[in-house]
Amino acid sequence: MKQLDIDLAAIDLTEKFLRIESSGEEILLDRIRAEVAGGDSRPLDEVLDELGSDFREQPGEFGLDQAATLLLPLVLPALQAFAKIFAKKFVEKGAEKVAESSYSTLRDSVVQRFSHAGKSDEVWTDLEASFARRAKELKLPEASYRDLLASVRDKPSLLL
Amino acid sequence: MQASLTKLDLGRLLQLPSESQIHFVNFLGLALMAWLYVTVIPAIAILYGENRPIAGTIFALGSCLVFGLLIRRRYKEQLALPPRKIFLQSILQSTIRKAGRLKLPRLARYLRRFQTPEMEVLSSQGKGASFLEFFRQRFMSSGGDIDRFPAVYWVYQDLRCAARVVGSRSRPAVVVSAGLLAKYFRDPGLVNIYLLHEFGHLANHDLEILAATIAVLGAWRLTTLIVSLAAALLLIPYIDSSIFTALLLMVSTLWVLSLLVIWLFLARYAGMVISLRELYADVQALFACGEERAAFVRAIGASVRPARKVWLGKLRSLTSLRLVHLSPGERLDFMARPAALLEPKTSYFILTALLLLAIQSSPFLAGYGHNGLRLSLLFPWILTAFAYTANVSRSLLGFAKLHNVAGSTPRWRLGLYCTLILLLPVLSIRELYQTLILLGSGDWGALGSTVVESLKGMAPKPGDLSVLLLIGCVVLALTLGGRLAVAQSESPHRFHRQMLWIWGAGLGIETIFFIYHEV
Numbered sequence: 001m002k003q004l005d006i007d008l009a010a011i012d013l014t015e016k017f018l019r020i021e022s023s024g025e026e027i028l029l030d031r032i033r034a035e036v037a038g039g040d041s042r043p044l045d046e047v048l049d050e051l052g053s054d055f056r057e058q059p060g061e062f063g064l065d066q067a068a069t070l071l072l073p074l075v076l077p078a079l080q081a082f083a084k085i086f087a088k089k090f091v092e093k094g095a096e097k098v099a100e101s102s103y104s105t106l107r108d109s110v111v112q113r114f115s116h117a118g119k120s121d122e123v124w125t126d127l128e129a130s131f132a133r134r135a136k137e138l139k140l141p142e143a144s145y146r147d148l149l150a151s152v153r154d155k156p157s158l159l160l
Numbered sequence: 161m162q163a164s165l166t167k168l169d170l171g172r173l174l175q176l177p178s179e180s181q182i183h184f185v186n187f188l189g190l191a192l193m194a195w196l197y198v199t200v201i202p203a204i205a206i207l208y209g210e211n212r213p214i215a216g217t218i219f220a221l222g223s224c225l226v227f228g229l230l231i232r233r234r235y236k237e238q239l240a241l242p243p244r245k246i247f248l249q250s251i252l253q254s255t256i257r258k259a260g261r262l263k264l265p266r267l268a269r270y271l272r273r274f275q276t277p278e279m280e281v282l283s284s285q286g287k288g289a290s291f292l293e294f295f296r297q298r299f300m301s302s303g304g305d306i307d308r309f310p311a312v313y314w315v316y317q318d319l320r321c322a323a324r325v326v327g328s329r330s331r332p333a334v335v336v337s338a339g340l341l342a343k344y345f346r347d348p349g350l351v352n353i354y355l356l357h358e359f360g361h362l363a364n365h366d367l368e369i370l371a372a373t374i375a376v377l378g379a380w381r382l383t384t385l386i387v388s389l390a391a392a393l394l395l396i397p398y399i400d401s402s403i404f405t406a407l408l409l410m411v412s413t414l415w416v417l418s419l420l421v422i423w424l425f426l427a428r429y430a431g432m433v434i435s436l437r438e439l440y441a442d443v444q445a446l447f448a449c450g451e452e453r454a455a456f457v458r459a460i461g462a463s464v465r466p467a468r469k470v471w472l473g474k475l476r477s478l479t480s481l482r483l484v485h486l487s488p489g490e491r492l493d494f495m496a497r498p499a500a501l502l503e504p505k506t507s508y509f510i511l512t513a514l515l516l517l518a519i520q521s522s523p524f525l526a527g528y529g530h531n532g533l534r535l536s537l538l539f540p541w542i543l544t545a546f547a548y549t550a551n552v553s554r555s556l557l558g559f560a561k562l563h564n565v566a567g568s569t570p571r572w573r574l575g576l577y578c579t580l581i582l583l584l585p586v587l588s589i590r591e592l593y594q595t596l597i598l599l600g601s602g603d604w605g606a607l608g609s610t611v612v613e614s615l616k617g618m619a620p621k622p623g624d625l626s627v628l629l630l631i632g633c634v635v636l637a638l639t640l641g642g643r644l645a646v647a648q649s650e651s652p653h654r655f656h657r658q659m660l661w662i663w664g665a666g667l668g669i670e671t672i673f674f675i676y677h678e679v
Contacts, residue, residue: 024345027287028338031316049260050317053339054273059434060370061324062357062441070319070342 001087001106007036007044008103009087010080013110016159017075020151025072032076048077074134074145082130086110086123114156124153169498170447172561179501180436182550183508184369187426187433189543190512191376194422196536197519198380199223199387219394223387230379238371241327242279242313249276279313279326279335291344295334298352302359302448310334310362314341323354325361329368334358349452353445353459360444366437377430384419422515429508435486442491443501461488502558504551506577512544513584521592541584542667548581549660589614 011033018025035047051073087106090113117123131145151158200220207216237244252275259268282288295312304310310325311333318337327333334355344351361367392412399405442460449456486494494500519537552574595603595610 022345023342024287025342027291027341028316030286031338046257046260049265049268050256050272050277051319051338052269052272052317053319054269055275055277055318055320056273057322058276058324059374060361060366060437061322062354062438070339072342073319 003043004036004041005103005106006083006087007080008033009106009110010044010076010083011036012103012107013079013083013159014072014076016111017079017148017152018071020158021071021148023071025070028070028072029076044076044080048073048080071148074131074138074140075148077137078127078131078134078145081133082127083110085126085130086113089126090123111156111159114152114159117156119153124149127152167447167450169562170443173443173498173501173558174447175561176554176558177550178364178440179505179551179554180364180366180369180433180440182547182554183429183433183436183505184373185550186509186512186544186547187373187429188376189540189547190429190515191380191426192540192543193512193516193519193537194426195223195227195380195383196540197422197515197522198384198419199227201519201522201536202391203387219390222390223383226386227379227383230382231375234375234378235371238374239328239367241311241331241333243326245278246276277315277317279315282312282314282336282341287345291341294344294348294351295355298355299359302356302363304359304362308332308362312336314338321354323358325358325367327367328371329362329365332362332367349455350459352452353449353456356445356448357441357459359448360441361437363444364437364440366441369437370434373430373433377426380426381423384423388416388419425511425515432508439486439491439494439501442495446495457492460491498562499559502555502562504548504555504574504577506548509544509548509551509577509581513581516541516544516584517589518592520588521590523593538671545581545667549578552578 011029015026015029018029032044032047035042036044083106086109090109113121113123128149131149132142135142135144200223203219203223204216207213207219252271256268256271256275259265259271282292284292292312296309299309300306308330311327311331313326313333313335314337315335316338319339320337321339321343322337323340324335325332326335336354340351340354395408395412398408446453446456516537555574589611590613591610595606598606
C-alpha cells in the first residue's frame, strides 16, 4: 500500500478520534490534509515535522507562557503508525485484502475492525502500543491518551 | 489584584500620553546620538583634522545616506502586509525540509528554532467561520474602529498559544497560532483576553512604534558595521611599526568596546520600549474586559516560568528582541500598583544623559578646534529632553487625575530632575578619557579633581550669561512644581500645551547658552 494512502487514512481516522474529544483541532487537521493531498503533495511525516512549539518568539508576541496542550501531535502520528501496521497485517496480507487498495479502503477496514473486535483483539494492543510509543517520544504520561482509547474501545460506534 | 485600580481609573490612565511612545522618542534620541558618535563626529573630526575636508564630507554624507536608507527599508518591511519573505528564511526553510528528508531530525529541529513560520489568511469556511464571527464580535464590543477592521491570519505550524498584531495602523492584521485557535473551541473566555490585548495594541497605535524601533536598531547596527569597516580601510595606509600604530590599535580596541556597550544598551532599551508597549496593551485589555478580571489574571499568569528560565530570558534580552516581555508576575504587579505606571522612569533618561556626557567629553570633540561639533548633539538631545518633560508631565497629570493613587514623587524633585536633564548638553568633563586611562594605575583622585575642575569652569560668573541661565532654570523648576495644582482644575490639553511651553523655553535657554559658550 502506498504511503500516501496510509497518511490520508490516518488523517481521516484522526478526525474521527478528535471528534470524540471535541478538541477543536479539526481546522488544523483540514490544513494538514490540504498539504498531504493537495497539488504539491508532501509526505505526512514532513508536514508533522514542521509542527511544533519551539519557534522563535517574535517581538511583541503575546501569550508565550500559556500551554496549548493539543491532542493532534499525539493522535495523528500514533494513528499513522497504527495504520501502517494495520495495512501490513490485515489489508495487504490478511483475509481482508482487496483488489484495489486505497486510503478509504484502509480507513473503512480499520473502523470495521474496531466495531467487531473483542476486548482482547490484537488490534487494540497495536493501537495502544502506537499511542504509547508516540507519548513516550513527546514525554507525555499514559493519562494523556488513556481516556480517549477507553472511549473508542468501549463504544467503537463513535468512530462511524 | 488590588481593587483600587477601578475601571474609571483605567479609563483615566488610558487618556494620558502613552509611555511607550514617550520612551520611543527617547530611544530615537539615543540612537541618533549613538549614530553621531559612531559615524559622523569622528569622521568629521579626524578627516578635517587631517586636512581632507572633501573626504570627510563624503564620509559623513555617505553614512547619513546609508543610515537613512536602511531605516526606510526596514520600516517598510516591518509594516508590509503580508510580511515580505526574507531570502534567508527561504533558504532556512528549504534546508530544514532537506534535513528532514535526509533523516536528520535533530538538525531540522535545531534549525526550526530560527525559522519564522509562514502566516496565511484564516479561511472563513468550516470552523474558521465560527472563530471569525467571535473575533468580529469581540472587536466591535471593544470599541474598535470598523473602518480599520483587522484581517485575521493564522500560523498552522505553530502549536503554541500566541497572538500578535502586524501591518500598519491603516491596514492592520491579527495573527493567531494554531494552538490559540484550537483553544478557542475549548476556552473562549481565555482567547477573548488574547484578542483584547491585541486590540489594545491597535488602540495604542503600537504597530508603527514597533516597526520604527526595530528599523532604527537594525539600521544602527548595520551602519556601524559598514562605517567601522570603511574607517579601518582608511586607516590602513597609516599602519607601520611606529609607536603611532600601537596607539592607533589601542584607540581602535577601546572604540570597538565602546560600540559593543552602546549596542547592548540600545538593544536593551528597544526591548524596554517594546515591553512597555505590551504593558499598556494589558491595561487596554483589563479596561475592555470589564468584570471578567479573573480571566485576565488567568491569561497573563497562566504559568509561571521557572526562575532559571526567567533569568536566562533577561540575559538574552540584553542582546536581542526575542524575549522582551515582562514576566507574568511583573505584569500583574504593575496592574495592582498604578503608581508604578505613573512614575517617570528616570533611570533610562539618566543613562542616556551619561552617554551624552561621555560623547561630549570625547577628545574627538575637544580636538582640532572643532568645539562647535557639540552643537550637532543638541538635535538628538532635543528628543530626549522632550521625552523627559512629557514623562514628567504625564506623571503629574496622572497623579492628579487618579485621586486614590498614593506614592507620587515630590514635585520639587521632578522639577529638579527636569532642570538637570535640560541643562546637560552644556556639561562636559575635560580630559575625562585621559583620567579614565589613569584609573588603570589606581589614580582615583585624578578623576575626582577632573570632575570638580570641570564643574568649577562651568560655574556662573557675575555678568556672565550663565547667571541668566541659572535664573531661567529656577523659574522653570518652580513653574513645573506648580503644575500639579493646575492639573487638577484644567483640561489635559491645556496642561500639555503648558508643558510644551516649558520644554520649549528650557531648550531655548540652553541653546542660547550653548551657542554663546561653545561656538
